[in-house]
Amino acid sequence: MTDDNVGLTGADVDWDASAASFDDEPDHGLRDPEVRRAWAARLSSWLPARASDVLDLGCGTGSLSLLAAEQGHRVTGVDASPAMVERARAKLAGRDAVFLVGDAAAPPVGEQRFDVVLVRHVLWALPDPGRALRHWRGLLRPGGRLVLVEGVWGTTHPVGIAADTLTALLAPLTGRIRVERLSEETALWGKEVPDERYAVVAVVE
Numbered sequence: 001m002t003d004d005n006v007g008l009t010g011a012d013v014d015w016d017a018s019a020a021s022f023d024d025e026p027d028h029g030l031r032d033p034e035v036r037r038a039w040a041a042r043l044s045s046w047l048p049a050r051a052s053d054v055l056d057l058g059c060g061t062g063s064l065s066l067l068a069a070e071q072g073h074r075v076t077g078v079d080a081s082p083a084m085v086e087r088a089r090a091k092l093a094g095r096d097a098v099f100l101v102g103d104a105a106a107p108p109v110g111e112q113r114f115d116v117v118l119v120r121h122v123l124w125a126l127p128d129p130g131r132a133l134r135h136w137r138g139l140l141r142p143g144g145r146l147v148l149v150e151g152v153w154g155t156t157h158p159v160g161i162a163a164d165t166l167t168a169l170l171a172p173l174t175g176r177i178r179v180e181r182l183s184e185e186t187a188l189w190g191k192e193v194p195d196e197r198y199a200v201v202a203v204v205e
């Protein structure tokens, strides 16, 4: 997102058209070793220490999926954009990972259950975030966790979901909720950012 987000919603973005250049942003492609290391360290602290089943919703080109797989986790990725899924499949070829085209709000995973639902920069784009969170909670095994990385992009015409809004939606659904403020962590973004960036880790008791 930029600062010129007047009236933008997630539905306005043509994600298929964005796929080819998506990884050009430092925090998307994680091509800079320092940025990659910063995300790998954070992800490792958010995910369970043991090998786990991770559902990466709105997985995009699979950058976080790849970090999770490198850390020993089994990954299922879902994205509505076939072009994004194609790139994710290529990025994780040969890994313990499966990618599906589908709606993040109601992912096509049948009866399968997961230890982690991982979602970065997607919840803000969904038409009913509260409903999606309730559905995601039902996809977790007991003791599982939601790892949600979100923000509010831009300062003039901001879009996104604020941490306070997200934690209020989560409060009736989960047990422990941890919020990590990420705006000051320039290593994650490859630059200084003026807006709100954060991660929420919410464990289902």
Ligand SMILES: C[S@@+](CC[C@H](N)C(=O)[O-])C[C@H]1O[C@@H](n2cnc3c(N)ncnc32)[C@H](O)[C@@H]1O
Pocket: 010, 015, 016, 027, 028, 057, 058, 059, 060, 061, 062, 063, 064, 078, 079, 080, 081, 084, 102, 103, 104, 105, 119, 120, 121, 122, 125, 126
């Ligand atoms: C900003 S990108 C984030 C990609 C990835 N999570 C990451 O952090 O690199 C948003 C992604 O969400 C996907 N997306 C948006 N709405 C979706 C929906 N309703 N269901 C599934 N994917 C969706 C887009 O296709 C895009 O790949």
